[in-house]
Structures are given as structure tokens and as C-alpha cells.
Amino acid sequence: MPTIAQPSIPAHSPGHQPDFRWSSNETNLHSLAFTQRSLFRLCRSTKYIIALESISVPLAGAFRSPPAALCGITSKIVRETMAWATTNLSLAKHLHTQSAQWIEGGCVRKKASRSIAPPIWSPFDLTEGFFLSHALLTLERLGILDSLRKPLTAHDVAVKHQVNQEILEATLRMLAGRTSVVRYRSEKYQTTSAFDKLARFYLLQYAGSYGLNAHELEQILKEPAAGGRLVDREQHKRAFEQMQTSENDPLTRLVLQLDFTRVLDIGCGTANMLIYLAVHLKEFIGWGIDISPQMCAAARRKVAAIQNGQRIKIFRADSRQLKSALPARIIKQVQAITAKGVANEFFASGISEAVAWLSNIKAAFPGRTLLIADYYGQLGFNKKPGRVVGLHDYVQVISWQGVPPPDVAGWEKVYRAAKCKLIQTVEDLPNFIHVLKL
Numbered sequence: 001m002p003t004i005a006q007p008s009i010p011a012h013s014p015g016h017q018p019d020f021r022w023s024s025n026e027t028n029l030h031s032l033a034f035t036q037r038s039l040f041r042l043c044r045s046t047k048y049i050i051a052l053e054s055i056s057v058p059l060a061g062a063f064r065s066p067p068a069a070l071c072g073i074t075s076k077i078v079r080e081t082m083a084w085a086t087t088n089l090s091l092a093k094h095l096h097t098q099s100a101q102w103i104e105g106g107c108v109r110k111k112a113s114r115s116i117a118p119p120i121w122s123p124f125d126l127t128e129g130f131f132l133s134h135a136l137l138t139l140e141r142l143g144i145l146d147s148l149r150k151p152l153t154a155h156d157v158a159v160k161h162q163v164n165q166e167i168l169e170a171t172l173r174m175l176a177g178r179t180s181v182v183r184y185r186s187e188k189y190q191t192t193s194a195f196d197k198l199a200r201f202y203l204l205q206y207a208g209s210y211g212l213n214a215h216e217l218e219q220i221l222k223e224p225a226a227g228g229r230l231v232d233r234e235q236h237k238r239a240f241e242q243m244q245t246s247e248n249d250p251l252t253r254l255v256l257q258l259d260f261t262r263v264l265d266i267g268c269g270t271a272n273m274l275i276y277l278a279v280h281l282k283e284f285i286g287w288g289i290d291i292s293p294q295m296c297a298a299a300r301r302k303v304a305a306i307q308n309g310q311r312i313k314i315f316r317a318d319s320r321q322l323k324s325a326l327p328a329r330i331i332k333q334v335q336a337i338t339a340k341g342v343a344n345e346f347f348a349s350g351i352s353e354a355v356a357w358l359s360n361i362k363a364a365f366p367g368r369t370l371l372i373a374d375y376y377g378q379l380g381f382n383k384k385p386g387r388v389v390g391l392h393d394y395v396q397v398i399s400w401q402g403v404p405p406p407d408v409a410g411w412e413k414v415y416r417a418a419k420c421k422l423i424q425t426v427e428d429l430p431n432f433i434h435v436l437k438l
């Protein structure tokens with residue numbers, strides 16, 4: 001199979017030159033480029049924009065996140081187009097799985113995503129939502145939502161968790177009556193499929209990790225930096241701990257495509273990506289660094305539970321002081337550095353902190369490749385931020401992380417100031433991967 005020439009990815013020590021590998025011929029890629037462009041236009045026409053900057057990884061990225069509104073309108077065209085793409089390209093196997101998920105995912109989510117504009121909450125909605133979200137979070141913390149995977153009466157649950165039955169029953173009735181999370185049938189309560197891993201992630205990440213920030217807004221308004229100290233790191237860890245990296249994760253796919261087998265993951269969280277790579281690539285060796293003791297403890301536990309877990313080492317340290325955090329022999333071995341969801345934490349006061357963070361990485365790994373997987377901020381930049389991004393941005397603001405730049409030009413200012421070169425951009429808006437030469 002021919003390898004299509006790509007913008008040169010920087011050489012890095014020790015003597016390994018990766019490139020993008022596209023297993024197809026140019027004609028097919030050319031046609032696929034048109035397909036991609038058409039899909040892009042269709043997406044735009046439904047106001048659901050996905051930007052596809054190039055062909056290989058963006059496909060994975062784009063298909064991972066189904067343009068549901070598009071699917072509702074043009075599922076036949078989408079299906080036919082994808083059928084064409086899958087039979088005509090030798091990257092078919094991957095595409096096939098992805099397109100199936102795309103179409104299926106799009107249709108499943110059609111109803112939910114019909115209205116693109118987020119609802120505007122009334123004062124009563126907010127008040128009700130306040131009590132419901134607290135109730136849900138508390139039942140999650142107590143393990144009651146886990147118990148309710150099977151139908152139980154309030155009495156059963158109260159006995160099992162040693163809580164007051166009347167108050168529990170009232171709480172469950174409210175949740176069953178006013179949310180999609182709990183259902184009530186024949187005197188029994190049960191969580192529904194709406195409370196899946198992602199729903200739990202949202203709950204733990206936002207209401208759990210940053211709930212105190214919302215509660216202490218007055219303090220934060222007077223002393224913004226206090227927001228950083230109020231984050232509940234235990235809940236943050238729990239949000240990530242229950243997740244796993246899937247084969248569709250664009251950053252993981254890019255690492256595999258680029259043949260990197262010695263990777264340092266900055267802000268590794270619970271080491272989900274490193275674990276995926278170690279499990280699927282027998283020659284893989286990875287190092288994770290994270291500032292949070294809770295994340296590191298969970299990462300080590302997860303790593304210890306896999307076969308060959310000794311191929312991953314976790315360091316608890318601040319990535320703003322990389323050289324002192326990592327032994328020189330490890331710094332020497334690292335081929336590429338990844339940073340997923342961490343760069344956005346350094347925008348509380350303009351770009352200076354992000355520039356310092358990046359300059360520090362460059363100083364430790366000059367000339368090597370850094371893959372930043374992050375997102376374009378919207379709050380304060382877009383008139384109407386998307387619902388999920390809007391919430392995320394707001395949480396960033398009240399936890400002293402700031403809203404990251406809204407576009408590639410904004411991020412490039414950071415890269416230029418840190419004397420790094422942006423080589424390739426892969427976007428699945430609002431998310432992106434930027435490939436940098438340090």
C-alpha cells in the first residue's frame with residue numbers, strides 16, 4: 001500500500017521517524033475528500049458543524065461524534081455514502097465500524113438533538129433542578145444508584161444503606177417523577193439506561209467535582225483564585241476512573257498511526273489511554289504524570305490490574321516542572337508527549353501560564369512531538385455557546401482555569417510564544433488535536 005506524504009512530523013530521538021499511514025490509494029482518497037467535503041456541507045446546512053482538516057484521523061474523530069441532526073434529515077444519503085466509502089477504501093474495516101456507529105448513534109439520538117438551541121431555564125426550573133441534582137449526587141455518593149441497577153423498594157434500599165426510609169422514598173419519588181434517571185414501577189425503583197457511564201461522568205465531573213465552586217460563588221467572585229482550591233479532587237478522580245479509552249479515541253488512534261511506542265502522557269488522569277496502548281501494543285512503554293494524588297493512586301490501581309502493567313509508570317508531579325519530575329533516562333527515551341484535557345487548565349489569566357507550561361515541556365523535550373488534545377472555548381467568544389461547552393467553560397471560569405482560546409489562531413499565539421511549531425490540526429469541533437514540534 002502506498003504511504004501518502006504528509007507534512008513532516010518532527011524527528012525525535014532516539015532515531016525514530018514516524019509518518020502518517022494511510023492504507024489506501026490516492027484516487028480513493030481524492031474521492032473520499034469529496035465525500036468528506038459533501039458531508040461537511042451537509043453538516044453545515046443543519047448548523048451542525050464538524051471541521052475535517054485532513055483525511056485519516058479526522059474520519060475517526062468525525063464519526064465518533066455523530067452529527068445526529070444531519071442523520072435525522074439525510075440518513076439514507078449518509079448510509080449510501082458510507083457504504084460507498086467502506087467498499088471503496090481499504091481502510092474499510094475501521095470505517096465500517098465507525099459508520100455503523102455513526103448512523104446508529106445518529107438515529108438513536110435524533111430525538112434528543114432535534115432542538116439545537118439549548119433550552120432556557122425558568123427560575124422555577126432552576127430551583128427544581130437544584131434540588132434534583134443534589135438528590136441525584138447524594139444517592140450516587142451513597143452507592144444507592146448502583147443498588148438500584150435492579151428494582152428495589154424504598155424499604156429494601158433504606159435497610160441496605162441504613163438511611164431514613166421516608167426521606168429516601170420522597171427523594172426517589174421526586175427523581176422518578178421529574179427525571180429520566182430513576183423509574184418507579186410496582187412499588188419498586190430502578191435506575192434507567194439514561195444513567196449510563198457518560199451521564200455519571202457528567203454528574204461526577206460537574207456537580208461532583210465543581211459543585212462546591214458553584215456553592216461558593218460569592219467567595220470566588222471576591223477572590224477568583226480560591227476557585228482552584230475548591231475543586232473536589234476525589235469526585236474528579238471518580239469521574240475519570242470509571243471511564244475507559246476506546247478504540248475510537250482520536251488521540252489514541254493518532255499515537256498508533258504515528259507508531260509511537262514510548263509515550264509520556266501529561267495530565268494522564270487515571271491512565272486510561274496508556275492502559276489502552278499497553279494492552280493493545282506489546283512493545284509499548286508509557287509514563288504518566290499527574291499533579292493529583294487521587295488521580296495517580298487510581299491510575300496505579302488500574303495499571304496494576306492489567307497484564308504487563310509494569311510497562312507503565314505513573315509519576316505524581318507538576319508538569320510545569322518536568323525536568324525535576326522525571327529521571328533523565330526516561331526523558332531520553334520518550335518519543336512523543338501527549339496532553340489530553342490538561343492545556344485548557346492554564347488560561348485563568350490570559351495565555352501567559354499556558355505559554356510557561358509549554359515552554360517548560362519544550363525545554364525538557366526539544367525537537368520532539370507533542371500532541372495536544374483539547375477543545376476550543378466558547379463562553380465569552382461565541383454569542384451562544386453550545387450547551388455542553390457552555391457549562392464546561394463556566395466551570396473552567398469558576399475553578400480558576402479560564403476559558404481556552406476559541407480557535408486555532410488563538411492557540412497558535414500560545415505555540416508561537418513558546419517557540420513551538422504547529423504542524424497538523426485535526427478537528428472534531430469543539431475538540432481538536434494539535435500536533436506540535438517542540
Ligand SMILES: C[S@@+](CC[C@H](N)C(=O)[O-])C[C@H]1O[C@@H](n2cnc3c(N)ncnc32)[C@H](O)[C@@H]1O
Pocket residue numbers: 240266267268269270272289290291292295317318319320339340341342345
Ligand atoms: C481533564 S483531566 C484529563 C485526564 C486524562 N488526560 C484523560 O483524558 O482521561 C486533566 C488532568 O490533568 C491533571 N493536571 C492538571 N494540572 C496539572 C499539572 N500542572 N501537572 C500535571 N497534571 C496536571 C489533572 O489532575 C487531571 O488529572
